[in-house]
Amino acid sequence: MHFNFQNIKSPTLVLNKEIVLRNIKRMNEKARQSQVTFRPHFKTHQSAEIGAWFREFGVSKITVSSLAMAEYFAKSGWQDITLAFPVNVREIDRINRLAEIIQLNLLVENEEAIRFLDQHLRTPVALFIKVDTGLNRTGIWWKNHESIVKLVSILQSSQKLHFSGFLTHAGHSYDGQSTEAIKEIYAETLIRLQAAKSELQKQLKVACVLSVGDTPGCSIIDNFEGVDEIRPGNFVFYDVMQLNLGACTQDDIAIALACPVVAKHPSRQQIVVHGGAVHLSRESLASNNEASHFGLVVHFSEETGWGKIIDETYVRSLSQEHGIIQAGKQLFNQTKIGDLLGILPVHSCLTANLMGEYFCSGGHTIKML
Amino acid sequence: MHFNFQNIKSPTLVLNKEIVLRNIKRMNEKARQSQVTFRPHFKTHQSAEIGAWFREFGVSKITVSSLAMAEYFAKSGWQDITLAFPVNVREIDRINRLAEIIQLNLLVENEEAIRFLDQHLRTPVALFIKVDTGLNRTGIWWKNHESIVKLVSILQSSQKLHFSGFLTHAGHSYDGQSTEAIKEIYAETLIRLQAAKSELQKQLKVACVLSVGDTPGCSIIDNFEGVDEIRPGNFVFYDVMQLNLGACTQDDIAIALACPVVAKHPSRQQIVVHGGAVHLSRESLASNNEASHFGLVVHFSEETGWGKIIDETYVRSLSQEHGIIQAGKQLFNQTKIGDLLGILPVHSCLTANLMGEYFCSGGHTIKML
Numbered sequence: 001m002h003f004n005f006q007n008i009k010s011p012t013l014v015l016n017k018e019i020v021l022r023n024i025k026r027m028n029e030k031a032r033q034s035q036v037t038f039r040p041h042f043k044t045h046q047s048a049e050i051g052a053w054f055r056e057f058g059v060s061k062i063t064v065s066s067l068a069m070a071e072y073f074a075k076s077g078w079q080d081i082t083l084a085f086p087v088n089v090r091e092i093d094r095i096n097r098l099a100e101i102i103q104l105n106l107l108v109e110n111e112e113a114i115r116f117l118d119q120h121l122r123t124p125v126a127l128f129i130k131v132d133t134g135l136n137r138t139g140i141w142w143k144n145h146e147s148i149v150k151l152v153s154i155l156q157s158s159q160k161l162h163f164s165g166f167l168t169h170a171g172h173s174y175d176g177q178s179t180e181a182i183k184e185i186y187a188e189t190l191i192r193l194q195a196a197k198s199e200l201q202k203q204l205k206v207a208c209v210l211s212v213g214d215t216p217g218c219s220i221i222d223n224f225e226g227v228d229e230i231r232p233g234n235f236v237f238y239d240v241m242q243l244n245l246g247a248c249t250q251d252d253i254a255i256a257l258a259c260p261v262v263a264k265h266p267s268r269q270q271i272v273v274h275g276g277a278v279h280l281s282r283e284s285l286a287s288n289n290e291a292s293h294f295g296l297v298v299h300f301s302e303e304t305g306w307g308k309i310i311d312e313t314y315v316r317s318l319s320q321e322h323g324i325i326q327a328g329k330q331l332f333n334q335t336k337i338g339d340l341l342g343i344l345p346v347h348s349c350l351t352a353n354l355m356g357e358y359f360c361s362g363g364h365t366i367k368m369l
Numbered sequence: 370m371h372f373n374f375q376n377i378k379s380p381t382l383v384l385n386k387e388i389v390l391r392n393i394k395r396m397n398e399k400a401r402q403s404q405v406t407f408r409p410h411f412k413t414h415q416s417a418e419i420g421a422w423f424r425e426f427g428v429s430k431i432t433v434s435s436l437a438m439a440e441y442f443a444k445s446g447w448q449d450i451t452l453a454f455p456v457n458v459r460e461i462d463r464i465n466r467l468a469e470i471i472q473l474n475l476l477v478e479n480e481e482a483i484r485f486l487d488q489h490l491r492t493p494v495a496l497f498i499k500v501d502t503g504l505n506r507t508g509i510w511w512k513n514h515e516s517i518v519k520l521v522s523i524l525q526s527s528q529k530l531h532f533s534g535f536l537t538h539a540g541h542s543y544d545g546q547s548t549e550a551i552k553e554i555y556a557e558t559l560i561r562l563q564a565a566k567s568e569l570q571k572q573l574k575v576a577c578v579l580s581v582g583d584t585p586g587c588s589i590i591d592n593f594e595g596v597d598e599i600r601p602g603n604f605v606f607y608d609v610m611q612l613n614l615g616a617c618t619q620d621d622i623a624i625a626l627a628c629p630v631v632a633k634h635p636s637r638q639q640i641v642v643h644g645g646a647v648h649l650s651r652e653s654l655a656s657n658n659e660a661s662h663f664g665l666v667v668h669f670s671e672e673t674g675w676g677k678i679i680d681e682t683y684v685r686s687l688s689q690e691h692g693i694i695q696a697g698k699q700l701f702n703q704t705k706i707g708d709l710l711g712i713l714p715v716h717s718c719l720t721a722n723l724m725g726e727y728f729c730s731g732g733h734t735i736k737m738l
Contacts, residue, residue, distance in 0.1 A: 009459040010436065043689055065690045066643075067379065085690055086631040088643050089707040090378040109632055112706040137691060138632050138641050171688070262455040263478055263507050272507050274435075274457050278722050282651045319540070320412060320718055321434045321454055322506060337481040338458040349689055353647050354723070 001361040005258065005300050005340055008359065011279045012258045013351065014342065015358035015366065016305040019254035020236055021053060027218065027235050028057045034224035039063050039082060041213065041233025044349045046369040047358070048076035050236070063213070063231045067091050067098070072369045074102045083107065084167060084213070084231065086130060086138055089116045099123040107167060109139050114154050117161060124160045128167035128211065133192040134185065135171045142168075142192040145199040152204055165209030165228070166193055173216040179246040186217040190226050219247040239348035240296050241285055255358070256298055256306050256342035257351060259323060261335055269332050270316070273341055275323040280343065281350035282318060294318050297325055298342040305361070306342045315343055370730040374627065374669050374709055377728065380648045381627045382720065383711065384727035384735065385674040388623035389605055390422060396587065396604050397426045403593035408432050408451060410582065410602025413718045415738040416727070417445035419605070432582070432600040436460050436467070441738045443471045452476065453536060453582070453600065455499060455507055458485045468492040476536060478508050483523050486530060493529045497536035497580065502561040503554070504540045511537075511561040514568040521573055534578030534597070535562055542585040548615040555586040559595050588616040608717035609665050610654055624727070625667055625675050625711035626720060628692060630704055638701050639685070642710055644692040649712065650719035651687060663687050666694055667711040674730070675711045684712055 001018065008014075024040075031038035041063040042051055051062070051073060061080040064070045070081050071094065082105040087095070089112075098104055100123050108114050109130040117125070129151055132139030140147050155163040170189040176182035189212060197208045212218075213231030219242070224230055237255045238248040259275030284292040293314035298306040312328035323343065327335070335341070345351035352358075358366040370387065377383075393409075400407035410432040411420055420431070420442060430449040433439045439450050440463065451474040456464070458481075467473055469492050477483050478499040486494070498520055501508035509516050524532040539558040545551035558581060566577045581587070582600030588611070593599055606624045607617040628644030653661040662683035667675040681697035692712065696704070704710070714720035721727075727735040 009463070010457065085643065086641065088379065088629045088631050090629045090709075094378070110706060113631075116707070136637065137686075137688065137693060138634075141636075260457045260459045262457050262482075265507075267510075268505065272455065274454065277650065277652075277719055281646070282719070283646075317506075319506065320722075324506060337479060338485070340459075350646055350651070353689075 001303065001305070003300065003302050003305055003361050004363050005302060007363060008258045008340060010260065011275045012359045013355035013357070014256050014258050014300070014305065015360050016254050017360055019252060020050065023235055023238065023252055023254060024054055024057055027232060028059065030222060031224065031230055036224045036227055037061060037229040039211070039229050039231050040236070041065070041084065041231050042073060043069060044233040044236050045352060047366055048073065049366045051076060051078065063233065067094055069369060070098055070104070074098060079103060081105065082128065082167075082231070084169070087113045087117065089113055092116070092120045096120070096122045099125050105164060108151070111151060111154065114151060114161065118158045121160045124162060126162045126164040127155060128164050131166040131168045131193060131196055133168045133170055133189045135169060137169070137171065139168065142196045145196070148196060148200055149203050152200060152206060156204065156206065163206060165207070165211060166196060167211040168193055168213075170212065170214050170217055173214045174241070174245065176216060176245060179220050182216045182220050182245065182247070186221050189217070194226060215242060216245050216247040234349055237348035237352065240344050240346045241283070244285060250309050253344050255348055255352065256344050257295070257355070258300065258340050258359070259343055261337055261339045261341060264332070264335065264337065266332070269327055269329065271325040271327050271332065271335055271341070273323045273325060274321060275343060276321040277318045278320055279351070279354055280315070280318060280323070280345050281347060281354055283347035283350050285346045291316070293346075294323070295343040295345050297331070298344060300340055300342050309344065370672065370674070372669065372671050372674055372730050373732050374671060376732060377627045377709060379629065380644045381728045382724035382726070383625050383627050383669070383674065384729050385623050386729055388621060389419065392604055392607065392621055392623060393423055393426055396601060397428065399591060400593065400599055405593045405596055406430060406598040408580070408598050408600050409605070410434070410453065410600050411442060412438060413602040413605050414721060415441075416735055417442065418735045420445060420447065432602070436463050438738060439467055439473070443467060448472060450474065451497065451536075451600070453538070456482045456486065458482055461485070461489045465489070465491045468494050474533060477520070480520060480523065483520060483530065487527045490529045493531060495531045495533040496524060497533050500535040500537045500562060500565055502537045502539055502558045504538060506538070506540065508537065511565045514565070517565060517569055518572050521569060521575060525573065525575065532575060532577075534576070534580060535565060536580040537562055537582075539581065539583050539586055542583045543610070543614065545585060545614060548589050551585045551589050551614065551616070555590050558586070563595060584611060585614050585616040603718055606717035606721065609713050609715045610652070613654060619678055622713050624717055624721065625713050626664070626724070627669065627709050627728070628712055630706055630708045630710060633701070633704065633706065635701075638696055638698065640694040640696050640701065640704055640710070642692045642694060643690060644712060645690040646687045647689055648720070648723055649684070649687060649692070649714050650716060650723055652716035652719050654715045660685070662715075663692070664712040664714050666700070667713060669709055669711050678713065
């Protein structure tokens with residue numbers, strides 16, 4: 001592994017492939033040991049090339065969060081894609097074209113969308129019902145058995161719509177204050193999903209796959225017995241948010257934004273870099289009861305990518321293009337105008353989405369959607 | 370004007386050209402009346418086509434915040450560009466190429482960058498010194514006369530570096546709690562810049578342009594007497610942040626994100642749309658001492674673009690692709706799955722940067738960098 005940081009002139013997203021492969025391998029093995037389908041969410045990396053790395057571990061089914069991503073990955077050969085976002089009926093023409101060429105699994109949570117699909121779909125698709133197990137974002141509340149049974153009945157009477165099962169996203173795990181709290185959320189999710197399935201099967205004779213997916217839960221839990229499928233996404237890169245949750249160690253974080261140093265302000269012990277909200281996103285994190293921050297800082301190394309998180313140092317504020325690093329004394333003193341500093345992002349999905357490509361060892365650039 | 374919203378299937382940034390032209394005209398006239406140079410900041414729209422609209426008002430000088438933008442606008446014919454970001458010395462090769470073909474004005478605030486430029490520039494450039502008048506982001510503190518005089522002296526002794534003047538960004542106007550507070554910040558900025566110039570000219574015989582630029586200040590102030598140049602950017606579109614500051618009215622906001630409705634949750638009176646952090650950015654705004662929000666909601670109209678901000682309604686939360694709208698009762702009841710709702714962004718610069726193109730009346734699409 002050799003990173004040629006001399007070639008980096010402006011904000012650049014650096015990716016450590018070894019870490020990515022380790023992250024994929026770890027999650028893949030956990031899924032295999034629990035005998036559940038590993039259907040990773042590709043919204044985090046949005047890259048055909050990184051997608052291909054998953055294939056080498058035997059992954060053949062994936063999750064995406066937009067039709068554009070589904071089309072992109074279908075083009076690069078993925079044949080079984082779940083679009084884990086409530087169906088947008090305005091996109092019916094593109095849905096029809098895609099359903100003709102791959103196994104497309106869609107998500108519904110209301111009767112209007114189901115009736116619309118039944119009327120306008122040309123090719124059969126599989127449908128998951130989104131079940132809300134506590135996040136309160138989308139989905140039918142797990143206890144609302146009447147609504148769930150009603151939707152499944154409509155699906156059963158349709159020629160084109162095949163009911164697959166229940167899909168949930170326990171994203172409230174991101175509010176978990178400890179790994180114990182995240183484990184409890186996972187356990188509760190499982191109980192709720194299974195209860196919903198049991199109630200459904202009391203009334204209708206139907207198979208029902210259970211699909212779960214948040215990265216904190218999937219990282220902290222080792223045994224996925226009781227569900228059929230896991231859909232984590234962020235784990236491929238992790239980030240400072242996951243680190244704070246205890247879902248990863250700092251050695252698992254696989255991307256860092258390379259930022260040129262453009263100014264130093266001794267009176268405030270601040271370093272100004274080119275690297276702002278259009279690179280990192282404005283996702284922030286409150287840390288140790290202190291002010292929120294926008295990322296943590298590392299030194300690059302040509303051999304290993306980057307080192308440990310630098311003490312007493314964080315990205316204090318972001319403008320469109322500026323990042324203001326509140327620096328520890330040692331970092332401040334040794335940093336020079338024109339140096340590169342690395343920023344571990346708070347939220348790798350949003351940072352990757354903004355940057356649009358990855359800089360790898362050997363000078364290779366990986367493209368994205 | 371006719372907007373064909375039927376053609377919008379997925380999240381799309383809608384632009385009302387009439388509003389943009391009115392915003393440009395108003396700012397241009399104010400600059401003309403005050404006899405100051407109008408050097409608009411193009412980081413907000415990042416579009417050659419929108420840039421061309423400024424030309425029709427006689428604008429020939431512009432501001433950008435990255436070298437990539439400077440190169441893009443140089444390609445579309447802009448011959449006098451200020452890169453209002455502290456020089457990134459790692460980009461010297463591209464700076465050299467650009468300086469050969471346009472009048473390039475750079476920004477410096479430390480001796481290291483100046484010495485580097487003096488050594489490595491092939492073509493003369495004009496340099497502004499960044500002066501900090503209160504934002505405490507970058508720049509030399511206005512009272513630090515000794516440092517300022519020292520930098521200007523170095524510039525004077527260089528063959529390649531021409532000192533232009535002082536540039537400041539009074540971005541702390543965004544923290545102004547009232548238009549009066551913003552006026553006070555503007556007045557203070559002016560006093561501080563003029564004091565710095567006066568101290569400089571006591572010691573060195575040198576001309577010194579004064580350049581200011583924040584949109585709140587430039588929108589609320591009518592008379593720019595005392596400075597030489599204004600560089601507002603956001604005013605071209607405005608947004609909910611500027612509305613909250615009193616820098617614009619809601620009729621001045623020129624872009625709205627069109628979002629398909631994918632779910633409704635009666636128990637929480639929430640509408641779920643396709644339109645999330647990858648479209649709007651995660652910029653949020655605390656409003657009326659309530660929880661922060663991520664945008665306000667409008668109805669589209671084929672004739673006028675969109676109507677007034679809908680009462681008791683706001684974007685409550687964002688995921689990567691989801692937007693959760695907390696809806697007033699009437700909006701909730703009349704909205705159907707598959708409808709389009711418009712979201713006025715909190716920060717138009719970041720939203721435009723994420724969306725990458727604009728949908729205009731007549732079905733025309735405007736491209737960006």
